[in-house]
Amino acid sequence: MLLAVGAALLAVAGPDLVPAAATDAPRWILGVFGEGLAISPGLFLALLYLTSLAWAALWYLSQRFDSRALWLLIGVLLTLFTLAPPLLSLDLFSYISYGRLGAEEGLNPYEYAPAALPSDQAAERVGDFRFSVSVYGPLFTLITYPLAAAGVG
Template sequence: MLACYVVVVARAWSVPVAWGLGAIGVLYAVFLLAPPQLYTDALTYLDYARLGALHGLNPYAHFPAAVPTDPTYAFSSWHHLVSPYGPAFTLLTYPLAGLGVPAAYWTLRAVTVAASLGALALVWRAAERWGRPPLPAVLLVGLNPLVLVYGIGGGHNDAFVVLGLAAGAAALAAGRPARGAAALVVAGAVKLSALAALPFALLGAERRRRAVVGAAVAAGAVAAVWLGAFGLHGPELRAQ
């Protein structure tokens, strides 16, 4: 699979657009509908969501082991660890808690695919804005084996991180530094590691002051939501 990916990326400039986008669509559908893999992350996400939304326990202050009778508990992987995920993603998963576990699982998988496709659309837009051929950029991201197997097949929340990063890149490419920096901050509210891109965006922005203001406003909004929903408790950073 990796060898095929290398060949496609090397010849990306000669791949017809319809073939390239069609390949992404087919592979995304295959990995979405394939039987669940050994990864338990998607069910761990639901375990934390149900811990907060159904059982009334702060997932940043309580372990899943506090409710071992929950149907997701047997399939989750972190029983004695508070949630390592950011507040934006945690709140995003709360509505799934009211669904049955199978429905919640497949809904999360489908939303993950939608997030990944949205990221590819933003990569396309950013490449066009920067005067680069968009298809090679989209193939580089969309056909990456890690994206297909780990992201789509495993239902990992990294798709939402990439969506935020791609939104930031597209906004910066369009000359909107405040929006771009804000998008990167929101991506960091999914996983803190996404904030590694923020200094580069701030330093590279043509209108740096606007980028700093955008980042500050977004950080303030995230902090307000965080404190309102979870208090002073935060994610377990060592697991990110």
């Protein structure tokens, strides 16, 4: 029960405890909870350690709880993480860029890099990988094609 209360408190805090992409990040990437807030590495590590302790406590207490209650808690936590913004990575912008190369421009993402989309806002956020062709497999690359429709600006 203590873990459920802790998870609920983290959920209420929303993205304030999750590093957001950037100050000019598109609204949709911040998740359904709101604005997001970059946190310091020290606070991130403290929260990571707290999560590890919570996992150990859950493992210890799992012998005392009904399995249905544990599955419900797992479902709630998975839902919260699904609705949260992407953590610690802007790879999502790479996926969008590779999807746009193939789906909108008809370019092969294995031959062209996001830099081939000079005015694309997703390609601008790719960072160091702006001039890198896709390293992802064909199935994953095909799955990224629907992301081409994601608004970034």
